Amino acid sequence: MFKTEFIQGRNFETLCPLCQELANYVKWFNNQQIHGSLNYLTPVEFQRQTL
Template sequence: MVQRAFATVKLDLHAVSVFHTDRGSEFKNEGIDEILEAHGIERSLSQKGNPYDNAVAETTFKTLKTEWINGRRFESLKQLSLELFDYINWYNNLRIHGSLGYLSPVAYRLSSLKKVV
């Protein structure tokens, strides 16, 4: 699956210099190592035992897993891509966040910009 995901990337992978991950077992993978080496991409890992090193990514993936994926199966990468696009659009434009004054991220950003101007 990793090889298929890399194969769909539309940019020149030689332009990518760093691939950052946590120390999760899914990233201890010879296939990933071979692809990174073939394209001259350096691997970057979060610090061992430091959950705050990658907090934004961890929170994002936790939200995706609990709110969106939650046991779903996708028939193709195309279906996954389309549904992920829809979820991100909903999350940014419609889902309210208590930490943002019960506004969506886009509404919060727009209200913050109005205060500055």
């Protein structure tokens, strides 16, 4: 999933833009992307339910 959603077709000239984009991707993945394996919740929502 990571390879197809984030990496595929992208090139980063330096490490700095890669780190910035990766941080944005992880934030989106954890807070906005729903996951079927988590009963169609985001990871953050799922974690809140289990606490």
